[in-house]
Amino acid sequence: MDSFSTSMDLVQFIGKLGDLKDEHYHMMLTVSALVELLIEKGLISRQELERKAAELDGLMTGSPYPMA
Template identity: 55%
Template sequence: MERYRTTMEEVGIVAKLADLKEEHYRNTLALSTLIELLVEKGLLTREEVEHKAVEMDSFMAHSPYPMA
């Protein structure tokens, strides 16, 4: 049996997506701010941040879970 979403369910889904977008923006802003402050204070260099980002991205590119 197929289940169809009601209009209100669809509105709820769209609202949740909007909330996630806002949360993502705030998290990104917070991280960017922290990185900028650490660089400004001389605790890190942009090159160190970029190097670590590449390192972590390559680690995350490989799923830790088996793919079927």
């Protein structure tokens, strides 16, 4: 843990990580609720959603992070 200059830096880092996990959970919950509502209202089908997700996933060629 040489990258953390003090124990307090480590505590702050862990706190920020916890906050990010909470934010991620709430964003995914909102997206899931929106998808379910769109499907329930007949605006999209699960198959359309799956096709679009596969299409977008296919656009991701390689890693978005450079490997050194």
